[in-house]
């Protein structure tokens with residue numbers, strides 16, 4: 001697939017059904033095979049619960065973006081401003097909470113297009129850095145972040161259902 005540009009669009013409240021579908025599909029493609037089914041089901045029921053997604057879409061502290069090509073969604077991004085971040089690192093940073101390509105688009109540059117959007121948002125808010133947590137057993141994503149200049153600065157626990165995992169914390173200055 002060619003590294004053609006993607007069109008980035010901020011999701012609105014009426015995108016909720018599509019966002020939920022894309023979010024579930026991308027998470028399933030990425031992690032279902034490596035995750036105990038009960039933990040997986042528990043996590044997705046919580047993370048993609050429509051009322052929660054509606055609240056997050058409506059909040060100025062979070063934003064979701066679709067990356068589209070030819071009118072089709074290829075991936076999505078969720079960013080959190082300081083009030084909504086999963087861990088507090090001050091008022092000068094943006095969290096990437098989710099960055100997902102659908103599997104049909106892996107390696108097509110959609111991840112890079114989503115990252116660029118995150119840095120555009122961070123730049124518009126004059127933040128100093130962008131940070132994220134990535135499962136320590138996700139080498140492809142860790143390689144992707146390192147390739148784009150992120151560095152590990154710590155770790156934190158991440159509960160997937162009942163499975164307490166370790167996420168590496170990575171950041172990159174704006």
Ligand SMILES: CC(C)(COP(=O)(O)OP(=O)(O)OC[C@H]1O[C@@H](n2cnc3c(N)ncnc32)[C@H](O)[C@@H]1OP(=O)(O)O)[C@@H](O)C(=O)NCCC(=O)NCCS
Nearest residue numbers: 030099100101106107108109110111112133134141143144
């Ligand atoms: C991490 C992710 C967003 C990167 O996006 P991307 O657009 O695929 O990024 P790249 O084009 O740089 O490719 C990333 C890697 O996938 C590899 N890749 C290419 N085609 C592939 C395919 N068909 N299947 C699997 N991997 C493929 C690339 O070679 C590259 O590996 P490398 O770093 O060893 O060179 C994307 O891989 C993804 O959504 N993964 C699953 C979800 C996930 O892990 N999200 C991050 C959670 S913290």
